Amino acid sequence: MIEGAKWRRWLFFYVPLGAFILFLLFPFYWMVVTTFRPDAELYRPWMAPNYTPFWTLHPTLAHVKYLLGETLFSRWMLNTLVISIAATAISLFCGLLAGYALSRLDFPFAGSLGTGIFVTYLVPQTLLFIPLADIIRNFRLGDTPWSLILTYPTFLIPFCTWLLMGYFKAIPKELEECARIDGATRWKAMVYIIFPIAVPGILSAGIFAFTLSWNEFIYALVFLSSPEQKTVSVGVTSELIRGDVFFWGALMAGALLGSIPVAVIYSFFVEHYVAGLTGSVKG
């Protein structure tokens, strides 16, 4: 906390903090306002006398109704949810085992393997989708949820592995040694001692992986083509922008409803998640 006179605290703490919050939340606010704004207001020119860009006087649910009734939005939500959960589960499982092995087991090339995994994370998706598209076609997975469930781990596993590796390294080695003297095999020591302690780290990795899958755009755009297979990010943008016509109200309603699940998950696990990022193991 800033010490000294009250005005100092305001000037150096509350004002910058307020500005920062305003800056971060404004896009969401804009999304909300646009969602509930009637079309008449949406397309009103800025020099019109009753132009009110920052609020609306006639809120309407028309865009939400349109989105839910006239588009496949609920189907897209379901697709995204299934794909995100499956991809997260696969990545978390692999990341847990790989992270544990790389941080705890002493085997040849462990270090270079860890670096190798990290390097794969650095390959941009915009490059990787080209060879992946070929693979997806050869396995006849195109336009199925599997095309995403199996390709998302290509960037999620390196991510989970590295996050968990750091977390496992922070857990004192003695805990595991003690468990092994106490009569646990390495597997049991891992399951009963290391994993429960690493729960904050595992949760953070899971939340991050889930968010990354939920928001993923390019693979979903390339690998899925029929409207009923699409995810929210692709569905909303491809079905609500027709040519050069933007259905702003419905677009923003889609964006708003689409970001709710992630927001709910974050707020639910926020405490664990912060503990996971700061990597604290309370002894």
Place this chain on the structure above:
Amino acid sequence: MAQVLIRNLNKKFEEVHAVKDVNLEIRDKEFVVLVGPSGCGKTTTLRMVAGLESITSGQVLIGDTVVNALPPMDRDIAMVFQNYALYPHMSVYDNMAFGLKMRKFKREEIDRRVKDAAEILGIQSHLKRKPRQLSGGQRQRVALGRAIVRHPQVFLFDEPLSNLDAKLRVQMRVELKKIHDRLGTTAIYVTHDQVEAMTLGDRVVVMKDGVVQQVGEPLELYNSPANRFVAGFIGSPAMNFATVRLHEADGSLWAQGDGVKIEVPAAIAARLRRYAGEEVAMGVRPEDLRVATDQDGAGLSVEAIVEVVEKLGSEILLDVQVGRSTMVAAVEPTVPAKRHDRLRLALNPERLHFFDRASEAAI
């Protein structure tokens, strides 16, 4: 029946030869302390007994079994770590019960053993708490309890008291001793603190650079150290050393050095004679120096200038200058010495130690 035998034990890390040809016989029910400065190989030795470190060469036997190839869980040992290594997500009860659960003990048996151990350690009221809700001393007790409930053949302690504050350390030291007397389990204890080593150990093993320097009962190490390292390491304040040249004059042996000229008592002179004309290191413990009286002959005292006076209450430590070297003398609390005082310090002739200059071995 759980003696521990260590035969020609060696450990090589990539560059470092951490433990060199260690041989130890730890008897059943014995409390043996490994002591030495950091990096002397004491912890590595303990970890090889525990099975946490692979053995480069040599053998470890627990009871009559060679355990080299056995995993830690099959060696029937329990270990207490410096940082306690309590499982943070489990209650005190579950921490203590974990080892028994892993070994598929019956629920009633686990309960009985945990409660027994908790009673011995006085932590009955904390059984439901999590480790982070406990103080350092309480955590240490839980760590001990976790070892006790297992009824192992051997206890291994890796500097268990070093994370405690000074007062608690003394208290836990006494309790450890009591628990060992009560349970009679063979114990190997690693510490860098020579006071802990002297007070706890039935026998003490002094190590340096991976080599065992001396094995013996505490007073044996104190009274007849095998070499200059042991002499300097055991005892606080440490032994004073002076370089002296031995020569014979008037039918007796004299040790002469910078500010020191002493007539070596006849009892020791016999084994020192072959060093006549050579330089050796002479050691004298602070408590074997006292302020000289008129009865003390000139041949057994040194001229000293007081530099620092440390009043400890039960005694006074005088840091004095003898010739160009400094020495510490522990004298009666009634001595009215002040800074810059000149005084004569008498040596206890029976308690002089001499060490070979080259090999540093006791003469």
